[in-house]
Amino acid sequence: MSRKKRIRQILWIIVAVVMLVLTGCSDKKEPEDKVLRVGVVTYTSDDPFINALADELKENLKSMETKDMKIMVSIKNGDDDQQDQDEIVEEMIDAGCDVLCVNLVDRTAPSRIIRLAKQNDIPVLFFNREPVWEDLTQWEDLYYVGCDAEQSGIMQGETAAEYICSHPEVDRNQDGKIQYVLLEGEAGHQDAISRTDYSVKTLIEQGIHLEKLSYQFADWNRGQAENRMNRLISQYEDSIELIISNNDEMALGAVAAYQKAGYEQDKWPVIFGIDGLDDALEAVKSGKMQGTVYNDKEDQAMQMAKLAVEVFKGEDTNRKQLKAGRYYVSQYQQVDSSNVDEFFKR
Numbered sequence: 001m002s003r004k005k006r007i008r009q010i011l012w013i014i015v016a017v018v019m020l021v022l023t024g025c026s027d028k029k030e031p032e033d034k035v036l037r038v039g040v041v042t043y044t045s046d047d048p049f050i051n052a053l054a055d056e057l058k059e060n061l062k063s064m065e066t067k068d069m070k071i072m073v074s075i076k077n078g079d080d081d082q083q084d085q086d087e088i089v090e091e092m093i094d095a096g097c098d099v100l101c102v103n104l105v106d107r108t109a110p111s112r113i114i115r116l117a118k119q120n121d122i123p124v125l126f127f128n129r130e131p132v133w134e135d136l137t138q139w140e141d142l143y144y145v146g147c148d149a150e151q152s153g154i155m156q157g158e159t160a161a162e163y164i165c166s167h168p169e170v171d172r173n174q175d176g177k178i179q180y181v182l183l184e185g186e187a188g189h190q191d192a193i194s195r196t197d198y199s200v201k202t203l204i205e206q207g208i209h210l211e212k213l214s215y216q217f218a219d220w221n222r223g224q225a226e227n228r229m230n231r232l233i234s235q236y237e238d239s240i241e242l243i244i245s246n247n248d249e250m251a252l253g254a255v256a257a258y259q260k261a262g263y264e265q266d267k268w269p270v271i272f273g274i275d276g277l278d279d280a281l282e283a284v285k286s287g288k289m290q291g292t293v294y295n296d297k298e299d300q301a302m303q304m305a306k307l308a309v310e311v312f313k314g315e316d317t318n319r320k321q322l323k324a325g326r327y328y329v330s331q332y333q334q335v336d337s338s339n340v341d342e343f344f345k346r
């Protein structure tokens with residue numbers, strides 16, 4: 001055998017071995033393990049509704065793991081500062097996150113987050129703090145999961161009107177008007193604006209004569225609402241007959257203020273909140289609050305988890321159902337003493 005022929009033979013053997021190894025590998029190869037990394041960023045660490053929603057989201061995502069897909073969830077917060085939140089988002093993207101769930105600090109300032117997400121092709125599910133339409137439509141992989149705030153305002157107004165109509169003693173001074181205080185969440189928040197507007201409108205439409213004593217911003221926060229109410233109680237003593245609160249935490253702040261001021265419960269106003277968190281459900285059950293509106297965090301968290309998995313896999317079963325291809329609108333439910341038991345431990 002010539003030297004040339006031998007070299008050719010050896011080369012053929014090498015090619016054959018390489019081919020065998022390659023095809024052998026691909027035949028036996030296990031499907032590559034997929035990891036879905038979800039980055040969740042809330043606006044603060046200090047909001048019980050948001051914390052409950054984020055915990056629920058994490059649990060749902062974890063329950064969607066399969067043997068082919070591990071799901072890693074990292075939850076951080078923006079410490080009430082949009083710039084801090086932008087930086088956290090950037091860090092999450094650098095760390096390899098696949099889908100972002102963002103609860104904006106400032107719902108009018110998502111531009112940097114949107115730009116980063118688009119550049120890196122990371123879908124974003126905004127939740128609870130709604131970007132305006134012009135921002136949400138800047139890129140096709142932006143979504144919003146939340147509620148229709150107007151609905152919660154109407155339901156709160158209806159629940160309060162129904163209670164007041166069937167309890168004439170709410171008008172403690174019997175002047176035919178209900179003296180009221182409104183506790184507002186946060187200037188510029190879509191939920192605060194619509195809840196305030198529609199609960200008052202609905203009460204009036206239902207024939208309740210209202211007299212406004214004071215509107216107070218308390219940032220969704222129990223402690224702040226308690227402080228505001230302390231001042232109002234010193235000013236108005238027992239003449240406040242109704243408190244309408246944009247959320248339960250602030251309603252519970254009002255409850256605490258009356259308790260600490262030492263008023264007997266028959267001198268308290270009737271108090272209505274929104275969210276249906278456990279403390280508020282307890283308060284409705286024990287008669288410290290008269291009603292709330294259930295803000296369905298379980299439903300919102302489930303939708304977000306499903307959407308996160310779907311956008312990652314490039315599927316669109318749930319996406320197809322979204323309003324305008326982008327919005328999931330969860331339904332609120334009225335809660336008062338007649339149905340409160342149904343809402344514990346959802």
Ligand code: BGC
Pocket residue numbers: 047049050128129191220246247248249274275295
């Ligand atoms: C909830 C509030 C919460 C706020 C935060 C609202 O939908 O009702 O309890 O503080 O969202 O953005």
Ligand code: CA
Pocket residue numbers: 171172173174175176177178179241
């Ligand atoms: Ca009155």
